[in-house]
Amino acid sequence: MSGHGHIPDATVARLGLYLRSLEAIDGTGGCKVSSYHLADLAGVNAAKVRKDLSYLGSHGTRGVGYELDYLKFEISRALGLGSVWPVVVCGIGNLGRALAGHDGFRDAGFPVVAAMDSDPVKVGSVIDGVPVYAPIELAEVVANHRVAIAVIATPASAAQSVVDNLVSAGLRSIMSFVGTVVNVPDGVELRAVDLTTELQILGFHLHRDSS
Amino acid sequence: MSGHGHIPDATVARLGLYLRSLEAIDGTGGCKVSSYHLADLAGVNAAKVRKDLSYLGSHGTRGVGYELDYLKFEISRALGLGSVWPVVVCGIGNLGRALAGHDGFRDAGFPVVAAMDSDPVKVGSVIDGVPVYAPIELAEVVANHRVAIAVIATPASAAQSVVDNLVSAGLRSIMSFVGTVVNVPDGVELRAVDLTTELQILGFHLHRDSS
DNA sequence: GAGAGCTTGTGAACATGTGAACAAGTTTCT
DNA sequence: AGAAACTTGTTCACATGTTCACAAGCTCTC
Numbered sequence A, B: 001m002s003g004h005g006h007i008p009d010a011t012v013a014r015l016g017l018y019l020r021s022l023e024a025i026d027g028t029g030g031c032k033v034s035s036y037h038l039a040d041l042a043g044v045n046a047a048k049v050r051k052d053l054s055y056l057g058s059h060g061t062r063g064v065g066y067e068l069d070y071l072k073f074e075i076s077r078a079l080g081l082g083s084v085w086p087v088v089v090c091g092i093g094n095l096g097r098a099l100a101g102h103d104g105f106r107d108a109g110f111p112v113v114a115a116m117d118s119d120p121v122k123v124g125s126v127i128d129g130v131p132v133y134a135p136i137e138l139a140e141v142v143a144n145h146r147v148a149i150a151v152i153a154t155p156a157s158a159a160q161s162v163v164d165n166l167v168s169a170g171l172r173s174i175m176s177f178v179g180t181v182v183n184v185p186d187g188v189e190l191r192a193v194d195l196t197t198e199l200q201i202l203g204f205h206l207h208r209d210s211s
Numbered sequence C: 001g002a003g004a005g006c007t008t009g010t011g012a013a014c015a016t017g018t019g020a021a022c023a024a025g026t027t028t029c030t
Numbered sequence D: 001a002g003a004a005a006c007t008t009g010t011t012c013a014c015a016t017g018t019t020c021a022c023a024a025g026c027t028c029t030c
Helices: A009-023 A035-042 A046-054 A068-079 A094-100 A103-107 A135-145 A156-168 A195-209 B009-023 B035-042 B046-055 B068-079 B094-100 B103-107 B135-145 B156-168 B195-209
Strands: A087-090 A112-116 A130-133 A149-152 A173-176 A189-192 B087-090 B112-116 B130-133 B149-152 B173-176 B189-192
Touching: A009 A035, A009 A046, A009 A068, A009 B195, A035 A046, A068 B195, A087 A094, A087 A135, A094 A112, A094 B094, A103 B195, A112 A135, A130 A135, A135 A156, A149 A156, A149 B195, A156 A173, A173 B195, A189 B195, A195 B009, A195 B068, A195 B103, A195 B149, A195 B173, A195 B189, B009 B035, B009 B046, B009 B068, B035 B046, B087 B094, B087 B135, B094 B112, B112 B135, B130 B135, B135 B156, B149 B156, B156 B173
Parallel strands: A087 A112, A087 A149, A112 A130, A149 A173, A173 A189, B087 B112, B087 B149, B112 B130, B149 B173, B173 B189
Antiparallel strands: none
16 A cells, blocks of 8 residues: 555655755765654654655665665655746745745745736846736736746735736745735635744743743 | 633644734724634634634633724733844845844834844844844844844754854744754754745645646 | 523544554674 | 564554534523
8 A cells, every 4th residue: 555645734744854854965876764864864753754755655675764866756756846836926025035036946946937016116127037027917927937836925915916816817826925814716725924923933932931 | 711721832823813813903992803703804713713712711702702902912912922022133145134124023023133144244234224243242142132032044054053052142932944954952942934845835736736 | 581693612523643662574693 | 594683664542633513601682
């Protein structure tokens, strides 16, 4: 068994971490990695590593471990890497500008190919190699660059209408840095990264520990 | 019962969202809010809202709902807001600069009071009102500004040593934007915000849906 | 005051995630 | 070959999180 059935969300969220951890190993030819070694690099429990990898149908060798190169290949394939998913960044404020120029995205196979902003002064400019377009051009930009993913870094007030536009343009994967709730129809995946919430969680524990 | 016992992590993570959702309501005097209304605003299940709020010892009124102002007060208190927790940003690259100037942090009670960078050219400058210090000055900066939280936006290669410095300086709450694993001793809370992983999760679902 | 119509708070069922433990298989050493 | 030392894959028990369902309680109307 252990075929290519359904992979749990918690596992998917860790696969990228495993992959990056594995790339930190000097990968000579048929090098082997144990679940304990990988667990140590990734900062998780070894049993969890084995269970996660078993969902890939990945067959390590008992008494030996996992073959480094093959394991990297399998994780990459499971995550759909190898494909390149072009990204558009909406909202070129403080944060949007940083995200547009963030090399880590390109390196991971998510090149930022375009940015959108409603400010006419910014439209037409090029920021960190990324051209800025007006919102009206969205559908065209998505089609021309085969954009697969949108990143929203607009002010909260504009977020919902921007998301509606993105969905209209056919995008189905959105990463939001806006702290407010935005609604998307079924079939569209929205991942919210909420920096304020993260800080508030830290603040909560500081508060608890100091009282 | 429902006293001030232990509040589950999942609940803590949602309290800030509830608070921001409530602030979107025109809060006239003794205005009442039902769990269904708040659930709609926050995009979650109404039963979850009620259970979350019950952990606060918050007593709504059956048949009526929660009193808006009092509920906001209670959530704020539970989260330890009202206190102000000064933040230091480490690493003034693309992302660090954006975070240092991010108004949302200050507005939520987490003012960025200082930044650290190892580049001598940046040290001594002021970015978006935030002064940049050298790593050697960390302990002094932490003491002078009563820094409670650190945000790490350095290159991956520097992250571990920066974190070690922060811990030595007495900081116990760290938010990391670095994609690699960093180790912290017991008693230090590290929250990792991994943008690459988020994109890879979106990519995973795109890949699954298109195959 | 009795009853209808709400809404809260919580018990219980279900779903998901975690980690210890161990059988089964591989390698190494003698 | 046999024993010892490893490591994987999987099962099981437990912890956490989610959602339904409903009793208990409040308000309003008649």
